[in-house]
Amino acid sequence: MNKKSIIFITCISLLTSACGNKNKTNKIEKNAEKIQEANLDENKSGKYLVSNMNDETSINFVKSTIEKHLNKKNGEVFASLVSDYNKSIPKELLSGDFREPPKEDKLDKILEMRSSIKHTYPDTNCRINSLLLLKDNLSLKEDIPIDDEILFMDKEALKSSNLFKGDELEKFYKLFSRVKTSSSKDPKVHAKVMEKFLSKFNFPKDVSMLSVIINDKLDGDYLFIGHVGVLFPLDDGYLFLEKISFEEPYQAIKFLDKKSCFKYLKNKFKDYTDPEVCPPFIMENDKYVEI
Structure with missing residues (x-):
């Protein structure tokens, strides 16, 4: 089995409208938001509320949240990607309102339905969607070399989607490049390496890029961003936007605080227990998150 196949299998195993009267629509949306806020307030146990x-x-709530902090056009493109993924998939398989995570795993049914329908956009992953949201509010402080060895699937999707062009593509490959590191298994040692690398980027002030960093030893000692999403502040907590993998649906998740989101990401990678490498760790922009 070649190296790319190994990486592919590893990543897969890990990452698992209508128009109406404006006043009426605004009233409905405000009432719905109040219900969502009440549900979130009741959810004091460290759990979270999720919507597809x-x-x-x-989707309008998510778009308005994005537009408060990032480029409005990018939020609209993101919403188009979400709607394109969701269309033709039965309502009972994907949630609209924010609710506690479903106890029943519907992923197999979702993937089967997704593969059977035609869609405008090709499947995208966490990295592509995160840069889509952040690209106009994220810049490089200095030039850095590109190591895109693990981004072969991303490349194929980007060629098909035409979401990024020129400097944006270059920014993508630089931000998600592999980073050379040591053979240590201590997250704090590797975190210093990632902090130095990510400090070469200017991140938005009010919005955070949350990354799960993976230690790779297939052909040397490297770090790379295995999963990533964007965290937005709300009046009563935080909203995290992510696309789990190419095939899986989009998620908007409400948390009461950042720590709850960090725990969610850590738990997502709890089964990654390769004794030969450093366990996955979390970065908020260019800072190590210790949980």
């Missing part, structure tokens, strides 16, 4: 943005209210 599969209705007009939830």
